[in-house]
Amino acid sequence: MAAALRLLALAACAALASAAASGAVPADAASSAHVAAIKAAAEHRRLQQSTCVAGTFWNGACSACPAGTWSGAAAGFCTPCGPGTYSNATGATSAATCLSCPAGTASAVSGASALSACGTCAAGTWAALGSTSCSACYLGTYSSSTGLGSASACTPCPAGSYAASAGGSSLAACTLCVAGTFSAATAAVSSATCQPCAAGSFSAAGASTCPACGAGTFSAQGQGTCSPCPASTFSSATSATSSATCQNCAAGTYSVLTGLPAQLSCLSCAAGTFTAGSAPYPICG
Numbered sequence: 243m244a245a246a247l248r249l250l251a252l253a254a255c256a257a258l259a260s261a262a263a264s265g266a267v268p269a270d271a272a273s274s275a276h277v278a279a280i281k282a283a284a285e286h287r288r289l290q291q292s293t294c295v296a297g298t299f300w301n302g303a304c305s306a307c308p309a310g311t312w313s314g315a316a317a318g319f320c321t322p323c324g325p326g327t328y329s330n331a332t333g334a335t336s337a338a339t340c341l342s343c344p345a346g347t348a349s350a351v352s353g354a355s356a357l358s359a360c361g362t363c364a365a366g367t368w369a370a371l372g373s374t375s376c377s378a379c380y381l382g383t384y385s386s387s388t389g390l391g392s393a394s395a396c397t398p399c400p401a402g403s404y405a406a407s408a409g410g411s412s413l414a415a416c417t418l419c420v421a422g423t424f425s426a427a428t429a430a431v432s433s434a435t436c437q438p439c440a441a442g443s444f445s446a447a448g449a450s451t452c453p454a455c456g457a458g459t460f461s462a463q464g465q466g467t468c469s470p471c472p473a474s475t476f477s478s479a480t481s482a483t484s485s486a487t488c489q490n491c492a493a494g495t496y497s498v499l500t501g502l503p504a505q506l507s508c509l510s511c512a513a514g515t516f517t518a519g520s521a522p523y524p525i526c527g
Contacts, residue, residue, distance in 0.1 A: 294317065295315055297335040299319050300318050306333040307332065308332055309331060309355035310354050311353055312335060312337060324337075324340065324352055325351060326342060326343050327342055328341055328349065329341060329354075329355065330355055343357075343372055344371065344391075346368070346390055346391040347363065348361060349361065350374050362389045363376035363390060366379050366409040366410055367379065367409060368392055368395060369390075378409030379408060380408055381406060381431040382431040383405065383429055384399065397413075398428040399415075400450075401425055401426050402424060402425055403417060403418050403425070404419070404430035406433075421447045422438060422439055422445060423445065424445050425449075438463055440463060442455055442480075442482055443465075445466065447466075457477060458471050458507075459501055460487055461482075462483065470500040473497055474517075475491065475497075477502075491508035492505060496509055497509055
């Protein structure tokens, strides 16, 4: 019907143009008639569109809206489902038929007609229900899993480490505190969280606490290991902060070993030899 009407309008316009050219009809009258014919065709189309029910659109006839779109009553076109949604229904009558992409997925396209349009979020990212894109796991966290539905599902970096960049996809994204420092905090975001070990203690890289130096050893602040007392000295003190706690083996005893925890660890000199005890002797003279 619409095609036939357009053809009649075109024919009328052509006839008017021919008549105007021959002088049979004044040019201004022909122009007015041309405009009137176009308006009549447009009004006829509008009236036809107004008969289309919800879920259809005018396409030479009232046709069902395809999947991924919808329309209200008397609509001349179908409206696409927005980004972050999809619909596999045809002839949909409202935006309520557009379903949100599940949490852990996202879609940036309009008019999606299947769930497959909602892409799964990669490791290190997450998305809430109906998202148009996946967001990176926050600083101090990471995720090796895909399809996370919230930021809280990202894993905090453990104590003794931190992540200064967002979107970490494995535990390797968490940088270890260097040896001689520690951090008890989880989900730390910078190296400022790593504090130096106190004198008399030590730590390896990635430590959450600093263990005390054992007997026979000592350390200054921020050390990765404790230093042993020299040969022929010993110290029974724990958490020692300097070599001043290391005492000489008693007169008549010695040791070639370092880090002795007690006088009992010093060996007696053989018969006919001795040490004075006023200095650390590794051998008996």
